Each structure stands twice: as C-alpha cells, then as structure tokens.
Amino acid sequence: MGDQPRRSWQEAVIRYSREAQSKRTWKDIQRHLIYFDTKLGQLYLDQINNDVIEAIIDEKLSEGVTGATVNRYTTTLKTVLRKAYLQYEWIQRVPAIRSLPESKGRLRWLTTQEYERLIAVLPEHAALVVRFAVHTGLRSANIFKLSWDQIDLERKVAWIHADQHKNGRARSVPLNSEAMAVLEAINQGPHHIKAVFTYQGHPISTIRTTLKNACESLGLEEVTFHTFRHTYASWLVQQEVPLRTIQELGGWCSVDMVQRYAHLAGDDLQAYQERLVGRHKTVTNPLTGTRNNIH
Numbered sequence: 186m187g188d189q190p191r192r193s194w195q196e197a198v199i200r201y202s203r204e205a206q207s208k209r210t211w212k213d214i215q216r217h218l219i220y221f222d223t224k225l226g227q228l229y230l231d232q233i234n235n236d237v238i239e240a241i242i243d244e245k246l247s248e249g250v251t252g253a254t255v256n257r258y259t260t261t262l263k264t265v266l267r268k269a270y271l272q273y274e275w276i277q278r279v280p281a282i283r284s285l286p287e288s289k290g291r292l293r294w295l296t297t298q299e300y301e302r303l304i305a306v307l308p309e310h311a312a313l314v315v316r317f318a319v320h321t322g323l324r325s326a327n328i329f330k331l332s333w334d335q336i337d338l339e340r341k342v343a344w345i346h347a348d349q350h351k352n353g354r355a356r357s358v359p360l361n362s363e364a365m366a367v368l369e370a371i372n373q374g375p376h377h378i379k380a381v382f383t384y385q386g387h388p389i390s391t392i393r394t395t396l397k398n399a400c401e402s403l404g405l406e407e408v409t410f411h412t413f414r415h416t417y418a419s420w421l422v423q424q425e426v427p428l429r430t431i432q433e434l435g436g437w438c439s440v441d442m443v444q445r446y447a448h449l450a451g452d453d454l455q456a457y458q459e460r461l462v463g464r465h466k467t468v469t470n471p472l473t474g475t476r477n478n479i480h
Contacts, residue, residue, distance in 0.1 A: 192275040194225040194233065200273065201265050217261035230269050230276045238282055252285030292445060293407045294419040306399050310384040311392045313367050315413060320363040322417035322435040325410040329390055332379040341365055356436050422449045
C-alpha cells in the first residue's frame, strides 16, 4: 500500500533522453550516457549511492583524464538523478556527487611575430581560415559551418544562428578590414556551394593536421585552433579595448570569462597608476624637519 515500484537507471535514461535530444550538448550527453550504461545499466536508481559513484570517479581518473572531463560526466549523472528525484519522483534522495578541481592551464596566444610566421607557411586555404579566426574570435565550428547567407558584405557583418552558438544565443559578428579581406579573396569566383571556407570545391571541416605540421615546422608549441580565439581576445586587451566590449565582440556569456585576459593589459594599468603621481604637495614636518608628500 503506497509502495513505489523500483525504477532502474535505464528507465531514467530512456525518459531523460527523450527530453534532452533537443539540447545543444546532446552529443556530449549521449556519449556520457553510453559510458554510464556500462557501469550502471544493471542497477536500480536506489542502488546508485556514494560508493558506486566514487568508484566510477576513481576509475575514470585512472584512465588519465582530467578533473574537468570527469566533472562533465558526473554533471550528466547528477542531472539524470535529479530528474528522477524532483520530476519523476522515482527516488527519495540524490546522493552527493563531488566536483573535482579543474586546472585552468596556461593561456596560449600568438604574438604578432608568431602569427605572421604561421600564416607564411600555411597553405592558402588554411591561412585564410586562420586569418579569419584571429580577426573574428569565432570558434572552429562556427567558421567551418559558416555559409554565404550568414554574411552581409555591404554591412560588414556575419550572423551566428542560435543553434550554432555555444551559449544558445544568436549574435552578429562585426567584420574588420582583415576579415573582409579574407572574404573578398574567397569571393572572387562563383559560389557552387554554400560554405564560405572550401578546399578543391569541398567544404573544409578541419585544418588540424595542416596546422599541426605547420606549427611543428616552426617550433610553435601548444597551438590548437582555440589558440586563435585566445589570440583574438589577448590582442584586443593589449589595444586597451574594455573587457565588457571584448565580451560582446567575442560572444562570451559573462565578463568573468574574459577576465583571464586582463593581466595582458599590465602596461596600460601601469600608466593609470602613474596618474596618482604629481597629485601631492611637499610639506615639512615641524617636529622632525622631514619633508613628506600629502594630498
């Protein structure tokens, strides 16, 4: 009387999957759920306790993955269990799931000299991609999926649709003269396909191998495609562009995410500090005869 039937992890996954397939991160969620099926697929929800979860975390860490990666997996696990508790009412409680510390890593960006050397050795199609990336701050997926109907050459602006943006918001991207030069170089012939960036008549989906080979030949270390987004923000900071403006230009969801680039404006901050100098007058202490500066 009043007893609830026991529900399995797989039942919760099936119900949650129907709800989550429209999410932008569905592919990642799906990968996590497939992994958890090997660990939890035979368990009832009420059997998933702290000991079970800690064993999964330890095993994942033993594979050599980072704390950040483990956190992405356990976030999906936590979401399913919370749904089962709050929405489905299939369990009485959600076990506590700890978050692992995440290393922020070293911020890698290109100096002007590194950028120019890299552009010089890249094949033309890859060089155009890199030039556009550095001067728009767009992520690789947005660049490789960019189509001509998302660009207004007259207004010098590109649009990223909501379902293409990491934050799930549509936004416009102002195009500076260098980004426009890239598009004009590509726009010489007829458009047989919608994609902006192509190679031998086919859309480009990656330049990973080409970039890796070029960087190895130049001795540039730790350069990935995302390095170009870091470079974009770093150069803007060095040009005294306010962090709030950089946030809007680059489509970061908060100014806190741009704060990690603030240290690159150190020289400019020094100039502001110097404004304090000269605002004082010198007086003599009548008791000691020493001279002191005061406002």
